[in-house]
Amino acid sequence: MLARQSPLNAQDRELHRFRFRVAFAAVAVAVAFFVLIARFVHLQVMRHDYYTTRAEDNRISLVPIVPNRGVIVDRQGVVLARNYSAFTLEITPSKVDDLDATIEGLGKVIEVLPKDRKRFRKLLDESKTFESLPIRSRLSEEEVARFAANRYLFPGVEVKARLFRQYPLGAVASHAIGYISRINKRDLEMIEESEQAANYKGTDHIGKTGLEQKYEFQLHGETGYEQVEIDAGGRAIRNLSRTAPVQGNNLTLTLDAGLQEMAEKAFGDRRGALVAIEPSTGGILALVSTPTFDPNLFIDGIRTDDWDLLNTSPDKPLLNRALNGAYPPGSTFKPFMALAALETGKRTAGQTISDPGFFNFGGHQFRDDKKGGHGTVDMYKSIVQSCDTYYYMLANDMGIESIARFMGQLGLGRRTGVDIEGESEGVLPSPEWKRRRFKRPEQQKWFAGETISIGIGQGYNAYTPIQLAQAVATVANNGVMYRPHLVKYITDSRTGEKTMIEPEPLRVLPWKRQNVETIKKAMIGVNTAGTGARAFAGAAYVSGGKTGTAQVFSLKGSDYKSARLKEELRDHALFIAFAPADEPKIALAVLVENGGFGAQSAAPIARMVFDYYLLGKLPKGAANEVDAEED
Structure with missing residues (x-):
């Protein structure tokens, strides 16, 4: 039988447990205080700078x-x-509870x-x-x-x-x-x-x-x-x-706002582009793309109906045709072809051909625009009267490789580097280009017959108006090519110091001076006795130019009658020019989409631009279209 536990022993054990608990609690409290003090030291001493900065950040915005x-x-x-x-x-x-109710209020x-x-x-x-x-x-x-x-109503x-x-x-x-x-x-x-x-x-x-x-x-x-x-x-x-x-x-x-505005008005409601360049610097005097748009519409976020109107318009007002539109150059290509012929020795200025009105090659007849032909044609006449047959033969004699090499030096088919983003490259056709362009082997082969159309600025040729303007400016400047640019100088708002955008010569082409003068003389003849003569009749200055008509689609041998065609199927009208002829101050390229003959639609615009820039006036009747049978 177990002995009964004495009350004294039980009391000792309770006292022992109580003391243990008190000691444990004291240690726990001490540890807690130690941890708390250590944390305070860490925050207040070691991390003082950090939290001071955080507090300041919360106080200061x-x-x-x-x-x-x-x-x-x-x-x-x-x-x-x-x-x-x-x-x-x-x-x-984020600060509004009910957005719709707030807007209604x-x-x-x-x-x-x-x-x-x-x-x-x-x-x-x-x-x-x-x-x-x-x-x-x-x-x-x-x-x-x-x-x-009422501000208090609208948190x-x-x-x-x-x-x-x-x-x-x-x-x-x-x-x-x-x-x-x-x-x-x-x-x-x-x-x-x-x-x-x-x-x-x-x-x-x-x-x-x-x-x-x-x-x-x-x-x-x-x-x-x-x-x-x-x-x-x-x-x-x-x-x-x-x-x-x-x-x-x-x-x-470098832009002239007065010239720019006048040139835009000269197009009327027609689609097109114009680029005017100062040949000796590359400074752009006017850069036109019509129709245009009002940039003020975009500042606050353009309205949906305005955006739809601009974005869905068949006239594409948001398209910068001067830099992004690529078009066949038509007969404006001929002065460059003639210069290439002189520089490569394929033709002399006095060498003639007999033009019956067509050129036969590979079982296909390439027709001249003039029935019966132009008779005996030398280089001067080929440009002044725009003889297609002359350039069919020349292209065949030169070959596509030689043509592409020379036109590449002129900047055709490559970006000019103008100081606006998004410039298109265009197309300078060559066998190499065709291999890159097409996927199927049978499409990649270059055929000799394709070279013939290249000679008159048709075929795969496709260049931007700014490329054509740069090319004619280079001819006007005797082979010295400048990068086109719009900014003349940048003014520092703090110091007032002006940083000039110096004219940047891209290359000096080693052309013989007599060859360039031959081409210039012929282009002067275009505006005095050739396809541009009516547009420049009575001008107080001498200018050089070349009209062009670029085919939009093939008539397959039928006669071209613009009145019978839908507008979008009519030929594009082009014109390149420079003035004054002896010391060119301005060179330009004009394109009127579906405008028909270059002499009819594009050349009068160039006349207005030249008269304004060189004489400070608008020519009487220059806005009226002139009759023309040739491009």
């Missing part, structure tokens, strides 16, 4: 100040792109049109919810005051002063100047790749096309910052410091 974008002016100082300040009503979606205070709502929804889809998005732009002072009185909505881009001349030179619009995802990627992200904080717009795009980083400027002290609720208390933004640099162009 950096607000970006968007710089004033640089101004763009023409060679005479005419403003083509500028900025102005206006008030905008903006919504931050705003509509009772300030007029919000359906087009404004559509644009806002489009921007909302493309943007982050914490971004401030405009619902109305360019508020009047009355509207600003009206909203201010997340505020009026901001914004800088807006403006193109004072509207659609004039829009393909050259380009436009700005709101930054999208692709733009953000480009900005980050260019390591410009910090400089674009707060910036909503960026150059999308033309010079606005090409010189974006020059025009943008440097973003400034304002240090603002804020409370726990995120409300501004006071401004602490301010780093002013630096305005973007200004661009002065």
Whole structure:
């Protein structure tokens, strides 16, 4: 039988357990205090600087100040792109509980049109919810005051002063100047790749096309910052410091706005392009693509109906035909072919051929545009009267390799390097090009008969108007080729220092002077006694030129009657020229899509451009079409 446990022993054991618990609790408390003190030391001593900075960051907010974008002016100082300040009503979606109700309420205070709502929804889809998005732009002072009185009703909505881009001349030179619009995802990627992200904080717009795009980083400027002290609720208390933004640099162009506007009007409602170049520098005096568009439509985000109208128009107003349109050069190719013949020794200036009105090759008859032919034809007559048969024979004698080599030196079929993005390359046909172009072996072979059409600027030939302008400018400048450019100099907004865009000679072609003079003399003959004579009758200066008609589709031997054809099937009209002949100050290429004969549609436009630029006036009756039987 077990002995009963004494009350004294039980009391000792309870006391022992109690002391153990107290000791354990004391140790735990001591450890906890040690850990707490160690943590305090870590936070307050070792990490003091870090958390002080974090606290300051929470107390101080950096607000970006968007710089004033640089101004763009023409060679005479005419403003083509500028900025102005206006008030905008903006919504931050993340701060609004009921977006639809807020917009409805705003509509009772300030007029919000359906087009404004559509644009806002489009921007909302493309943007982050914490971004401030405009619902109305360019508020009047009355509207600003009206909203201010009701501001408390609309959390997340505020009026901001914004800088807006403006193109004072509207659609004039829009393909050259380009436009700005709101930054999208692709733009953000480009900005980050260019390591410009910090400089674009707060910036909503960026150059999308033309010079606005090409010189974006020059025009943008440097973003400034304002240090603002804020409370726990995120409300501004006071401004602490301010780093002013630096305005973007200004661009002065080689472009002549008056000449540009006149040239655009000369096209009327016809589609086409014109590029006028100063031969001795490569400076572009006019860069026309018609129809054009108003770049002001894009600044706030283009309306859907405006975009649909521009994007679906059969006239393609957004297409820069001067740089992106590739067309057969037609007979404007002939002076270059003649120069190639002289330089390669395939022809002399006095050598003649007999033109019966056709050239037979490989069982196919290549017809001249003049029935019965031109009779005995030398080089001068071949250019002045635009004899196709002469160039059929010449192309056959030269061969495609020789033709391609010479035309490549002239810059045909390659990008000129003009300071606008997106330039097309065109097509300089050759056996090598054909092998790259086609996939099937039977398509890749170059046939001798294909060379014949190349000689008159048809076949696979396809060049941009700016390439033709560069080529004729090179001939006018005796073989010295300059890179076409639109910017004359860049003005630093801080110092006022001008950085000139020096003329860049691409190459000096080793042409014999007498050969160049032979071609120039013949081109002068075109405008005095040949296919361009009617357009240049009575001109107060001597000019050289060459008309051209580029076939759009084959008539398969039928006679060409433009009145019987749909407009889109009619031939393109072309003209290249330079003036004054003895010391050229301007060279150009004109294209009128589906305009018919070059003498009829393109040459009168060139006459108007020359008269304006050289004489400062418009020629009487030059806008009227002239009758012509030849290209």
